[in-house]
Amino acid sequence: MPAFTAIFQSMPDAPPRTACPICGKAVVAEFRPFCSRRCTDIDLNRWLSGVYAVPVTEDEEEDERREEGGDAVN
Ligand SMILES: [Zn+2]
Numbered sequence: 360m361p362a363f364t365a366i367f368q369s370m371p372d373a374p375p376r377t378a379c380p381i382c383g384k385a386v387v388a389e390f391r392p393f394c395s396r397r398c399t400d401i402d403l404n405r406w407l408s409g410v411y412a413v414p415v416t417e418d419e420e421e422d423e424r425r426e427e428g429g430d431a432v433n
Contacts, residue, residue, distance in 0.1 A: 377386050379394035393399045
């Protein structure tokens with residue numbers, strides 16, 4: 360028996376990804392690859408928070424200037 364046939368036969372009929380990556384529930388076609396709008400938002404928020412998590416150094420500089428320039432007010 361050819362090897363590839365054995366591979367095909369031994370393959371479990373694993374269904375395509377039908378579980379929501381957020382909560383593991385069944386995926387709804389409308390919100391694919393998620394199960395609901397809520398999980399879509401959760402994933403989006405994770406993504407956005409990662410983007411906006413970049414530290415802003417300009418604010419720190421502004422604070423330092425404010426402290427140093429305290430006696431510069433005339
Ligand atoms: Zn979900």
